[in-house]
Structure formats: C-alpha cells, structure tokens
Amino acid sequence: GAGVSQSPSNKVTEKGKDVELRCDPISGHTALYWYRQRLGQGLEFLIYFQGNSAPDKSGLPSDRFSAERTGESVSTLTIQRTQQEDSAVYLCASSLGLASEKLFFGSGTQLSVL
C-alpha cells in the first residue's frame, strides 16, 4: 500500500476484555515497530520486528501485551484483560531496515478502556 495502515482507528472496550490491533506496513519494509502514546506525551517504545522475529520484548509493559508478525508483513498487537491504564494511542511504524532514522508511521489506534 501507499502507507502504513492501522485498524481499527478507534476501539472502545470494557475493562477486562481482550483487544487486537492490526498494522499493515509499507510493502518491502522489513522492520516494524509498535509505540504507545498517552495523551499529550511522547512515544513509548513497545516492540520491534525484523522480518517475523521480535528479538527484544523488554519494552512491552506487562505480560498482558503480546505481538506477532507473519509473512514479514502484517503485525498484530494483542492486549489481554485490558486495564484503564492501557488507554492510549497505539502507533505502528515501518522502515526499510533496522535502526533507521526514518520511520513511516500509521495514524494509530485510539484505545479507550472503560
């Protein structure tokens, strides 16, 4: 596609429910990243993929968070047993390679946990 696509754009869920967020990176981009942005704050790194592999999961806030990537393309971020503190915008980005200074971001998924 022309850019990074994320779905859904908005998600409202009840505390305790599981949610799945999807990211379609730019075709050919081998690196994919997930960030979290709370209202009025900076970007908090969650996890990155090189191909389908995620070598470093230390940025995930808790074991309720998991992510996978298949076919060196689509990635999903899953949050289990959501908490109100999980409310934020979840941004996905891709780049041609790792440690790139130029990331291409999607418009994010606004997650609201009631």
Added chain:
Amino acid sequence: GQSLEQPSEVTAVEGAIVQINCTYQTSGFYGLSWYQQHDGGAPTFLSYNALDGLEETGRFSSFLSRSDSYGYLLLQELQMKDSASYFCAAPNDYKLSFGAGTTVTVRA
C-alpha cells in the same frame, strides 16, 4: 540507555522564527532525527543529522553538535499550519527513542 530532553512548549506569532532545542545522553549515538505530529495525526519525518552542522529543508533547518550532545530544529517564517508537536529522536540499538515532544503554537 538513552534520554532526549526538549522544551515542553513554545508559542510564537506567524512569520516568526522558533528554535526547538534537544539535548541527549546516549551510550551510542548515530544521529538525530526530527518528527512533526499534528494533533490526532501520525508523526512524520522532517530531517536527520548524522554529522555536525546545519541541514536545510525549505523553511525548516536542523542542526547537530555531537561534541555538545545537542541539536535543534529551526522553524522559519512560521505559518499557522506549523502548529504541531515536534519530537527529536535518536537510534538506540535497533529502535528509535523519542523525546517527550515540544508543542508549538502559532498565533495570528
């Protein structure tokens, strides 16, 4: 680890010049990037400095001094559409670490 510090907000009038400073501490440094994010939008890449000096791209310029662990983004001839958050960022291992962002408000 890596930390990047930048002012939280700046206000200026149309046509003015704004400088957003960014100081960083890092165990390994490759260069400094700048991103713009309009309210509710995606961050978009503005510039990257790998070497010391000034890089100019239209009304925006970015500067880096590796010896001072310091860089800045210069916004010239401010326009209302420049009202946004601006983030400095640096590669850290295999990811990009971001500063907390500077909110620029342009007044008529």
